[in-house]
Amino acid sequence: MPDAMPFPDATPARSPPEWRRRWTMWRNRVLGSRTFQHWAARLPVFATVSRHRAARAFDLVAGFCYSQVLMGAVQTGLLDLLAKGPCDADAIARSTGLSRDAATRLARAAAALDLAEEVAPGCWMLGQQGAALQSNAGALAMVRHHTLLYADLADPIALLRKDRSEPTALSTFWHYATEAEGETATRYSHLMATSQEMVAREAMAAYPFDRHRRLLDLGGGHGAFIKALAPACPALELGIFDLPPVLSGAASLPARVALHPGDFFATPFPQGYDCMTLVRILHDHDDDRCMQILRSAREALPPGGRLVIAEPMAGVRGARAMGDAYFGLYLWAMNSGRPRTASEYAAMAREAGFTRSQSLRTAMPVITSVIVCSY
Numbered sequence: 001m002p003d004a005m006p007f008p009d010a011t012p013a014r015s016p017p018e019w020r021r022r023w024t025m026w027r028n029r030v031l032g033s034r035t036f037q038h039w040a041a042r043l044p045v046f047a048t049v050s051r052h053r054a055a056r057a058f059d060l061v062a063g064f065c066y067s068q069v070l071m072g073a074v075q076t077g078l079l080d081l082l083a084k085g086p087c088d089a090d091a092i093a094r095s096t097g098l099s100r101d102a103a104t105r106l107a108r109a110a111a112a113l114d115l116a117e118e119v120a121p122g123c124w125m126l127g128q129q130g131a132a133l134q135s136n137a138g139a140l141a142m143v144r145h146h147t148l149l150y151a152d153l154a155d156p157i158a159l160l161r162k163d164r165s166e167p168t169a170l171s172t173f174w175h176y177a178t179e180a181e182g183e184t185a186t187r188y189s190h191l192m193a194t195s196q197e198m199v200a201r202e203a204m205a206a207y208p209f210d211r212h213r214r215l216l217d218l219g220g221g222h223g224a225f226i227k228a229l230a231p232a233c234p235a236l237e238l239g240i241f242d243l244p245p246v247l248s249g250a251a252s253l254p255a256r257v258a259l260h261p262g263d264f265f266a267t268p269f270p271q272g273y274d275c276m277t278l279v280r281i282l283h284d285h286d287d288d289r290c291m292q293i294l295r296s297a298r299e300a301l302p303p304g305g306r307l308v309i310a311e312p313m314a315g316v317r318g319a320r321a322m323g324d325a326y327f328g329l330y331l332w333a334m335n336s337g338r339p340r341t342a343s344e345y346a347a348m349a350r351e352a353g354f355t356r357s358q359s360l361r362t363a364m365p366v367i368t369s370v371i372v373c374s375y
């Protein structure tokens with residue numbers, strides 16, 4: 001395991017230096033000037049940047065349409081159909097239940113977004129983005145689940161103004177999912193398990209879990225992470241801590257997995273594990289509850305034990321929109337939690353009694369970042 005480093009100090013909020021304020025005001029005035037935009041689009045070098053900026057601005061405006069094209073392609077089964085081979089509009093119409101015109105409109109829209117590709121006139125196959133997504137069951141499950149998020153986002157101002165105790169489509173789903181037993185709990189755990197595969201792959205590539213003797217996955221659901229870990233770490237004894245109704249639905253787990261039914265906020269974490277994992281847990285919770293979870297983990301871990309936090313984080317270079325724009329609004333709509341930066345987690349872990357933490361590099365920070373804490 002790489003050497004741990006002391007926590008960096010959390011940066012307090014402050015005003016920008018005067019030069020920065022002036023420069024930003026001036027730059028934004030220039031960029032917003034219609035005259036500047038007109039000439040920049042016609043000057044060499046500037047023209048390339050201008051076109052790129054204009055396309056990005058258009059993407060911001062039209063992003064919802066793009067998302068709904070993807071939703072349509074997933075819900076109608078278009079991506080699955082095109083994965084089997086070339087299809088014309090009649091075949092797409094038959095398979096999706098759309099009219100021929102509507103099927104053509106959807107196929108063309110999908111092709112414009114690289115989800116499909118027109119390989120001959122009027123004949124489509126999967127496009128490059130379509131190929132990457134169609135084979136990714138976790139991403140597709142999330143796309144389908146977005147109907148709830150989009151319902152809440154239909155009026156973003158109302159969503160941002162409302163009290164966070166008022167229910168939303170998304171918060172109702174998550175509430176019933178964690179409080180209820182039966183079908184909803186199973187649907188929720190299934191969604192989590194399906195999308196877990198990509199997170200597990202990234203976390204396991206970033207951190208050598210086999211250096212430990214006993215590992216407890218906190219909030220491990222039906223055990224998707226543990227099942228991914230088990231074959232790679234045959235000597236590791238494993239445990240899952242989760243709410244009783246969730247754990248009662250866990251099935252087909254290896255014999256060496258111990259189940260610990262409990263509540264993060266009411267049950268002390270079991271002792272005797274030298275590694276604990278929090279995979280996509282902390283961002284679900286507000287700061288006070290997050291601190292409770294971190295403190296409980298610190299109390300239960302022995303000195304030298306490791307707490308591994310894996311989840312998509314804010315402020316990641318190259319994936320900033322995923323953090324504050326996507327998860328910021330997703331978790332707002334969920335009525336609980338927020339995306340945090342690695343430095344924020346390091347500071348919180350320090351407050352919980354961990355003396356060291358380190359961010360580990362992952363190949364796909366859009367899927368997850370990883371932080372390891374110890375004391």
Ligand SMILES: CC(C)=CCC/C(C)=C/CC/C(C)=C/C=C/C(C)=C/C=C/C=C(C)/C=C/C=C(C)/C=C/C=C(C)/C=C/CC(C)(C)O
Pocket residue numbers: 128132133136138139142143195280281283284330
């Ligand atoms: C060979 C050719 C043609 C070219 C070579 C060029 C080349 C190298 C191309 C690269 C091709 C390639 C390897 C592409 C890979 C693409 C991948 C891996 C795409 C992955 C996409 C993943 C996506 C879109 C994941 C989306 C995940 C989402 C939306 C997750 C949401 C999670 C949520 C909401 C979690 C909720 C949990 C809660 C409640 C917050 O706790």
Ligand SMILES: C[S@@+](CC[C@H](N)C(=O)[O-])C[C@H]1O[C@@H](n2cnc3c(N)ncnc32)[C@H](O)[C@@H]1O
Pocket residue numbers: 178192193195196199218219220221222224225241242243246262263264265278279280281284
């Ligand atoms: C977002 S899911 C993550 C599941 C899994 N770690 C993954 O990444 O797929 C959150 C998990 O935390 C569990 N959970 C939520 N509140 C909890 C609580 N108060 N005590 C214990 N587990 C809880 C849920 O049941 C669920 O399995």
